[in-house]
Amino acid sequence: MINSSINFSEARKAMVEDQLRLRDITDERVLAAMEKVPRHRFLPIELWDRAYDDTPLPIGDGQTVSQPYMVAFMTQALMLKENDKVLEVGTGSGYQAAVLAEIIEHVYTIEVRPNISRKARKILDELGYSEKITMLIGDGSRGLKEEAPYDGIIVTAAYTIIPTPLLDQLAEGGRLVMPVGGMEHQILYRIMRKGTELQCERLLSCIFVPLVVGADEL
Helix, strand or coil, X not given: CCCCCCCHHHHHHHHHXXXXXXXXXXXXXXHHHHHHCCHHHHCCHHHHHHCXXXXXXXXXXXXXXXXXXXXXXXXXXXXXXXXXXXXEECCCCCXXXXXXXXXXXXXXXXXXXXXXXXXHHHHHHHCCCCCCEEEEECCHHHCCHHHCCEEEEEECCXXXXXXXXXXXXXXXXXEEEEEEECCCCEEEEEEEXXXXXXXXXXXXXXXXXECCCCCCCC
């Protein structure tokens, strides 16, 4: 049963103040995006009353929408500029793509599960993101070579290594943020391209669903 008395706008403000601003989220653009994007719309309706809790939530097919703090942290870690070209691997609910679209002009996002992608497309279109987000279905571990290079790549699922095609598609100065590890232990990394070198930085421990590698779609 949905609590019809919930003020979602006020819930988002409280989420930003209590879960993000009081921790280490300092980028005002990220905070503004998190306050604007209606996270509840990306969830099954029976979970709307939990939409702004500090936790990941299920969206079906064994997938989740990430904890608000993690969405904000990964977005901030990309160090975005308005004209950056960004690729998201793992569309999932579409929530992360919407947050990115509030900060940059255009987002490319890939999802391997067609039914998940279709649900996300419907919600994103209803929220007015049709022109700002290009969605594709396929194996995101291969990246999207035809639109490369990217100033930012964000991977919202974990794998034991960072796929080489994603590293190859980073622009000079580009940043890749991705969880690396198995189901028991994962570390969120930021990789930055400096000429022919890749600088690697450990950010924090995390838990994400596994990245599907080697499949065109499920």
